[in-house]
Amino acid sequence: MCGIAGCIGTEAALPFLINGLKKLEYRGYDSAGIAVYDNGNIIVRRKVGKISELEKAIAGETINGTYGIAHTRWATHGAPSDRNSHPHRNDDGHFAVVHNGIIENYLDLKKELMEKGHVFSSETDTEVLPNLLADCYEGDLLQAVWKAEKRLRGSYAAVFMTEKEPGVLVAIRKDSPLIVGYGKNGNYLASDIPALIGYVDQYIVLKNDESAVLTKDSITVYQNGEKVEPEVLPLTMDIAAAEKGGYDHFMLKEIHEQPRALRDCLSGRITPNEPMVNLGELKLDREKMASINKIMMVACGTAYHACFVGKYIYEKILRIPVEVDIASEFRYRDPIVDEHTLTIVVSQSGETADTLAALAEAKKKGSHILAITNVWESSIAREADDVIYTRAGLEIAVASTKAYSTQLLSIYLLGFYMAEICGKMERNEIKQYLDELYRLPEKVQEILDRDPDAIKVLGETVAESENAFFIGRGLDYVVALEGALKLKEISYIHAEAYAAGELKHGTLALIVDQVPVICLCTQRDVEEKMISNMVEVKTRDAKVLTFVFEGDNHGEKVSDTVIKLPNTYDLLSPILTVIPLQLIAYYASVKRGADVDQPRNLAKSVTVE
Numbered sequence: 001m002c003g004i005a006g007c008i009g010t011e012a013a014l015p016f017l018i019n020g021l022k023k024l025e026y027r028g029y030d031s032a033g034i035a036v037y038d039n040g041n042i043i044v045r046r047k048v049g050k051i052s053e054l055e056k057a058i059a060g061e062t063i064n065g066t067y068g069i070a071h072t073r074w075a076t077h078g079a080p081s082d083r084n085s086h087p088h089r090n091d092d093g094h095f096a097v098v099h100n101g102i103i104e105n106y107l108d109l110k111k112e113l114m115e116k117g118h119v120f121s122s123e124t125d126t127e128v129l130p131n132l133l134a135d136c137y138e139g140d141l142l143q144a145v146w147k148a149e150k151r152l153r154g155s156y157a158a159v160f161m162t163e164k165e166p167g168v169l170v171a172i173r174k175d176s177p178l179i180v181g182y183g184k185n186g187n188y189l190a191s192d193i194p195a196l197i198g199y200v201d202q203y204i205v206l207k208n209d210e211s212a213v214l215t216k217d218s219i220t221v222y223q224n225g226e227k228v229e230p231e232v233l234p235l236t237m238d239i240a241a242a243e244k245g246g247y248d249h250f251m252l253k254e255i256h257e258q259p260r261a262l263r264d265c266l267s268g269r270i271t272p273n274e275p276m277v278n279l280g281e282l283k284l285d286r287e288k289m290a291s292i293n294k295i296m297m298v299a300c301g302t303a304y305h306a307c308f309v310g311k312y313i314y315e316k317i318l319r320i321p322v323e324v325d326i327a328s329e330f331r332y333r334d335p336i337v338d339e340h341t342l343t344i345v346v347s348q349s350g351e352t353a354d355t356l357a358a359l360a361e362a363k364k365k366g367s368h369i370l371a372i373t374n375v376w377e378s379s380i381a382r383e384a385d386d387v388i389y390t391r392a393g394l395e396i397a398v399a400s401t402k403a404y405s406t407q408l409l410s411i412y413l414l415g416f417y418m419a420e421i422c423g424k425m426e427r428n429e430i431k432q433y434l435d436e437l438y439r440l441p442e443k444v445q446e447i448l449d450r451d452p453d454a455i456k457v458l459g460e461t462v463a464e465s466e467n468a469f470f471i472g473r474g475l476d477y478v479v480a481l482e483g484a485l486k487l488k489e490i491s492y493i494h495a496e497a498y499a500a501g502e503l504k505h506g507t508l509a510l511i512v513d514q515v516p517v518i519c520l521c522t523q524r525d526v527e528e529k530m531i532s533n534m535v536e537v538k539t540r541d542a543k544v545l546t547f548v549f550e551g552d553n554h555g556e557k558v559s560d561t562v563i564k565l566p567n568t569y570d571l572l573s574p575i576l577t578v579i580p581l582q583l584i585a586y587y588a589s590v591k592r593g594a595d596v597d598q599p600r601n602l603a604k605s606v607t608v609e
């Protein structure tokens with residue numbers, strides 16, 4: 001979704017602003033713009049399309065000003081166009097703003113401002129901000145921003161500047177992330193860390209309802225009009241984290257980072273030969289666990305699919321009923337949640353608006369909230385009672401890969417942690433699973449190294465079809481859901497996942513000559529049933545592409561291709577089976593010439609409901 005970058009310092013602002021926007025490209029956008037204070041004027045340039053269009057538009061211009069703001073827009077109110085792009089100025093051009101989020105009462109504000117004579121030139125909600133600010137301004141930018149903010153409803157991260165008060169940026173934040181940072185040549189801000197890497201040594205994550213004033217020498221943070229001492233964190237992330245590092249796409253790099261990400265996720269949490277998971281930082285103690293009679297898992301997209309794995313695991317090992325819900329549905333259906341429910345929210349970004357709203361709803365109902373997230377100090381991490389960080393590292397491709405596998409690993413760790421504390425499993429059995437979890441990063445590496453060409457061929461075969469199906473039973477079915485989503489979002493092939501036993505109740509009608517059916521067949525207790533379902537599709541001339549564990553030869557007669565995966569316990573299979581599905585989607589997308597890392601219409605972090 002939209003991205004913000006800004007800086008104020010001693011050197012020309014433009015290179016940082018453009019570079020910062022490029023580092024935010026992965027969030028998804030349809031237009032971009034900058035505003036730089038230069039020689040007493042705010043120069044604004046905005047362009048629909050890629051950042052390269054904006055660069056073309058300003059090529060040859062000399063813009064030397066040392067502070068400014070920049071924005072990538074993902075259209076919500078008003079179509080993608082030059083005039084709807086940010087930064088927006090008020091009607092006389094003295095105030096400029098960039099904004100992420102939605103001003104829900106913008107129509108009322110716009111009407112009121114128009115009655116006062118303000119003239120609007122875009123269809124956006126954002127344009128009310130600079131005009132409202134101009135209306136509130138009485139010689140002090142910060143006071144005017146605060147006065148204007150009192151009139152706003154909705155979610156926002158916004159940054160303001162004015163020609164009337166040179167040398168100052170004012171930032172505000174409510175339900176949309178904003179980070180400010182100290183650098184060598186001044187002070188910076190951005191909606192996401194990647195824009196700041198290489199410029200900033202220390203950063204502050206603004207909390208909800210905080211505001212910040214940036215000058216070239218200082219950052220001052222306020223809450224309710226009072227100065228506060230914010231927590232200052234070191235920015236240790238290497239520039240390499242935000243680069244492709246020799247891979248053609250971020251997605252491929254991130255798929256290959258999974259062994260490392262899984263190891264990081266395990267680090268310090270399990271020790272070989274120990275039957276215990278160390279998650280001692282959780283407030284979820286034995287007494288709290290004993291009071292839980294239901295687990296609710298809530299998320300969106302890929303994270304929602306991770307929750308399904310959680311349902312299968314927790315119901316099996318903890319014998320507690322687990323409900324899984326899509327975050328955007330959860331809060332509107334008056335879910336049955338109370339103080340005896342453990343709510344687990346899963347989110348890579350920790351900023352997904354629907355998941356955040358679901359969290360708030362569950363919290364209101366008295367539930368203990370445990371977040372599984374990748375982003376340190378994200379809104380979801382801050383609102384939850386407990387957090388397990390997945391430690392996947394920066395994920396830039398819109399299609400989530402290493403975030404998903406580390407979400408799964410975190411789900412397992414929590415499950416075995418609770419099983420041990422609540423005495424739901426024998427310690428020896430837990431130890432066997434933990435030892436195997438410890439070996440999984442190596443097995444993921446084996447899949448990536450073993451025969452990459454075979455999976456590439458599968459991806460390219462799938463690319464030739466307009467439809468594809470993914471089938472499996474048990475945990476294979478829930479991983480199939482993720483395989484189908486991956487393929488849809490980056491290759492634009494229509495893909496569906498089905499519980500294999502459900503095919504004959506409708507979907508079999510869609511199985512026609514040579515349609516690819518990707519079969520996951522790793523769950524040994526339902527293997528024979530699964531083979532029967534594969535026969536059903538093979539009989540209808542589907543192209544049957546099968547994944548089984550080593551040593552299993554059952555699928556061969558009914559498949560066009562069989563790929564063997566390193567053996568593991570059935571219960572832990574999702575962390576392995578998802579890897580080839582990610583690769584199939586990747587190679588299908590490349591073959592079709594689609595934009596792998598930034599698929600059409602999608603954004604990495606969906607910060608509007």
Ligand code: M6R
Nearest residue numbers: 301302303347348349352399400
């Ligand atoms: O940041 P989150 O995990 O909360 O994001 C949730 C979904 O938007 C996300 O998983 C989305 O489905 C991915 N593009 C899937 O690859």
